[in-house]
Amino acid sequence: xxxxxxxxxxxxxxxxxxxxxSCRASQSLSSNLAWYQxxxxxxxxxxxxxxSTRATGxxxxxxxxxxxxxxxxxxxxxxxxxxxxxxxxQYNTWPTFGQGxxxxxx
Amino acid sequence: xxxxxESGPTLxxxxxxxxxxxxxxxxxxxxxxxxxxxxRQPPGKALEWLALVYWDDDERYSPSLKNRLTITxxxxxxxxxxxxxxxxPVDTATYFCAHRREAGIVGYFDYWGQGTLVTVSS
Numbered sequence: 020x021x022x023x024x025x026x027x028x029x030x031x032x033x034x035x036x037x038x039x040x041s042c043r044a045s046q047s048l049s050s051n052l053a054w055y056q057x058x059x060x061x062x063x064x065x066x067x068x069x070x071s072t073r074a075t076g077x078x079x080x081x082x083x084x085x086x087x088x089x090x091x092x093x094x095x096x097x098x099x100x101x102x103x104x105x106x107x108x109q110y111n112t113w114p115t116f117g118q119g120x121x122x123x124x125x
Numbered sequence: 126x127x128x129x130x131e132s133g134p135t136l137x138x139x140x141x142x143x144x145x146x147x148x149x150x151x152x153x154x155x156x157x158x159x160x161x162x163x164x165r166q167p168p169g170k171a172l173e174w175l176a177l178v179y180w181d182d183d184e185r186y187s188p189s190l191k192n193r194l195t196i197t198x199x200x201x202x203x204x205x206x207x208x209x210x211x212x213x214p215v216d217t218a219t220y221f222c223a224h225r226r227e228a229g230i231v232g233y234f235d236y237w238g239q240g241t242l243v244t245v246s247s
Contacts, residue, residue, distance in 0.1 A: 074235060110232055
């Protein structure tokens, strides 16, 4: 099983600032990584797949980067609706998710 | 437009069997490359993938739960059913079904149901 480790567990950022979330895999994934956003009481929403491709309708302020075992989700200028929990998921082998990063308002 | 919706019991007794149904629209599970997965989330915790069923009847399960899970599809009804045996209170979670987008063998999940909360308690 590929273990996904996200950091930090909680990130406090002010609106308008940049947020950088990290995800590390226990084995190389090539680019088989997705990012999801989840708000309270809602299902996860696909943001990024293929490590850097934005899903349909996702604003350009969301970007993904990385390769191999280290990946990053960057939100360039935080809007109020971006404060949520973010999960990474690998699909190089059978799916596993990270434990999530909670992005909160500073 | 792809939509999915989960249905099933909200309360299950320990040791009982849980049966959840995912009813979907906007795609067909008889089309090559399509798949539907189940993912769960205990309250306040992370997501955990459970099972996947593919258009060609292939089934895949989480290694840690495979002995307790069965996933089936009914193409004519546009439904996928997940069965989990021998429930325990630790199985209390919101259960989601999701459309799998083909990317290699596994893929990622681009459309999700709203989820259904299942509580395991006596």
